[in-house]
Amino acid sequence: MKLGKTLVRTLVGLTLATSAGAAAAQDYPSRDLTFIVPYGSGGSTDPISRQYASQMEKELGRNIIVQNKPGAAGTLGTSAIVTAAPDGYTIGLGPNTTLVFAPMTNKDLVYKSPADYQPIAKLVSLPYVLVVKADAPWKTLQEFIDDAKKQPNKLRASVSGIRATNDLTMQQLNKAAGIKVRTIPFTGGGGEAMVALLGGRVEAYVGTGASTVGHEKAGSVRVLAVFQKGRYDLFPNATPVGDAGYDATLGPTYYAIAPAGIPKEALDKLTAASRKVIASAEYRKFAADKGYSVENMTPEEIRAEFERDHAMFTELLKFLEQK
Amino acid sequence: MDPIEGLLYGFGVALSFQNLAAALLGALVGTMIGVLPGLGPVAGVAMILPLSYAFEPVTGLIMMAGIYYGAMYGGSTTAILLNMPGESASVMTCIDGYQLTKKGRAGAVLALVAAGSFVGGTVSVVGVMLFAPWLAKLGILFGPAEFLALAGGGLLILSRISGGSFAAGIFPMSLGLMLSTVGQEAITAQNRFTFGYLELAQGVELVAAVVGLYGIAEILTLVESRRAAPPPVPVRLREMLPTKTEWRRSAPSFGRGTAVGFLFGLLPGPSAAMSSFASYRLEKAVSKYRDEIGHGAVEGVAGPETANNAAATSSMVPLLALGIPFGSVTALMLAAMMVHGIQPGPLLMQSNADVFWGVIASLYIGNIALLVLNIPMIGLWVSMLRVPRHIFLPIILVIAVIGSYGVGNSMVDVYGLILLGVVGYLLRKLDFQLAPMVIGLVLGPLIEKHLREGLFMSGGDLLVFVESPIALGIWILVALVLAGGALAPLLRRRGANDRSSP
Amino acid sequence: MGKRGGYLVTGAIGAALSAGYLALAARLPLGAMDQPGAGVFPVVVGVLVLLSSIAVLWEGWRMPAEDAVAMPAGVDAVRVLALLGLLVGYVLLLPWIGQLVGSFLFCLLVIRLLSRTPWPWIALQAAAIAVTAQLVFVRLLQVQMPRGILGF
Incomplete structure (x- = not known):
């Protein structure tokens, strides 16, 4: 079969080479692009991808087919992007923990470090929030932390999986504040971690603002803190963890990535188009409506951010192994 | 707004031309999708999701709801006619449904299923409307302990659901459990039994497995004979309708199925499939004709099919009243709401009354639409049996392959489809039961998840699983059912002896 | 091959499968009581497959040799x-x-x-x-x- 594949590829390569001639990289993009989303349709990453892709279509003058490739907590689709032909015609969405943290613990992954893929743009980032029930005794982040100090391993926070992003965020707080709040996994996506809080099976919940805001408005939960620096517009009264002196600001961040080694012309066109899209009023409004923050970054800046994340995760893993 | 006011307002929303069209179209497209093997409610709603962005939010949601229960109904059609369930919720329907088709009662069974789906759906909507905010609390009462009792106890009770010898049930069930552990597990993201192949990390896709085990296996069995089996005699209208006896026998099953489905729909997880398993088991336990179930009794179809449609409807409760989707389909509906900037949550009823009451009113309309659309279509479906085999089989196979691929955009699922087709074919030859294998596949991940999450929660204390009154109650019920199952034959024999002896 | 042979072969395959499965499952982390790992459930399932394979072998062993399987020829x-x-x-x-x-x-x-x-x-x-x-x-x-x- 391998022979067949090679043969077929050669044949196709020949056909393309004769028809397209030497007009390779300069004409990029000369056909439609594929944008791989490593989650199922209906995830929160779908609107982000569709917004970005539809605006990129206008910039590049080509169609972009958004393709969902869910499975294995995003690593499957991310691997599909990384292993695609490095011609600039297959790009996709990469989440920060899947890109940087997953290869540190999962040795089966085809990508091992940021050298194995090419960042294009930082699409959006959002913070997690720390939520307790409305009738809980803690009114502020500090009260929660003080109480957690008094009774180590007693307080529990529901997260969406052990070593999932929101678990890591809570562990950052454990490490920074010197407390021991147990994280309890409630997998299965559909908000079961929030149900665990509402049902009183855990004392706190770490999750996104979008999954919380409805319950907060209904008065059933209280948002103690937001895991970022600076105020969060969705919950203006929540204490920013980063400003309260704790280094715990990990949140889901989504990047556009390509396989490593795509032609320079393609990369330049993709980054230039992305810059325009992300700076556009339309994109900014989309992000603001959803409670996402947006930041235009060059591929080099993104790589530097990956380095910082990698160092942070290394420290965090050390902390987790000590426990 | 009280329910009556709300409903009137909702009908105002739902009866607008475009929403009415969306409900009808949804029910119709849903039925079609459900009929196709390999495409079930989840695939149907997922496919329609991008299209729904173009509509008003209410219209999109109404259409998705229509597709959901349409597909739930349609999935039973191939199960009954061809012994090929479209998804796990129709597996139980195969057993008696296909037997009845062989007896020439296909039309009647389809009519009973349409009626049952209507009853289950409509009674459920009334429940949803009157008690949504209150019922939503029931979902919150269920945590790991309660679910372990439900899923673990369910596994114990269901291992022998479709009869046969002890090994014929337990062996496929344990194979199903084993298959369910392949891939990346959710709690600690560890790859298991993937042999380093990343593509295996997503695990065994349930739809592909069910279509393979039943559909592909059935097709392999069909081509064993040189000629196609003679098509059933053309069905006359009178024969398509259930007899009075059939109606009378189904009525209690409709009632029980509705109750079971309604309750399961309120809970997280694959509630439609679980409710159909539970309903079949209940019919076997309490129906007057329980001894016929498994050999072509209408109760064995009417119960589970009513249950899965009731569950599809009541699963709107956690979505609408809490903003928490407990299943894949409602998760997609939630996504559709979020795209339109609707904030799901406990306040939906106040903040987006048009969405809340519009969707509820559309459920009434959709259920009627389903009945009206499908009764005339029964003749069409039954005539599928008369399509020449050499045309029909390739169509089914192509659709099964596309459907299995489409769920996760992965060829691995397609390979699994074929492999399990062969396994299903061979196991059937040896009279092993396939339903327990599907039950193992469905319940395995739930048992593991709730067992481990419960231990995380309690800090390793096993007592957590029996401390809650609900969990304890379920375990006691399970023990009673198991004891009853073991004792019933003895008691019955004694009863017979008593009567025979003067 | 009759049904009896089929059962014996199936049981043997099942037993072999469970042995391989258990060997792989043993390599997965078991975790602790308050943090059960990825290996716990597979070990339980592997034992169950083994036991049910033995049940298949047992039923096959006691089966009359003349029971046939309708395989196409x-x-x-x-x-x-x-x-x-x-x-x-x-x-x-x-x-x-x-x-x-x-x-x-x-x-x-x-x-x-x-x-x-x-x-x-x-x-x-x-x-x-x-x-x-x-x-x-x-x-x-x-x-x-x-x-x-x-x-x-």
């Missing part, structure tokens, strides 16, 4: 195997030749296998199935089938 067996072969070929080639061509070829051969229809007529039927599937699923419902080297 001769031409019938060839037909079943041919269909299976076509199916396997279809799904293996699908990623390279794409849904449209793949389904067309597959339907062509299956219809020929199951009927005596003349080739041109078969080609028409197969093309109708493949094109309809393409229009309904790929165009209308946006199932992202492998596109194949020809681009569709």
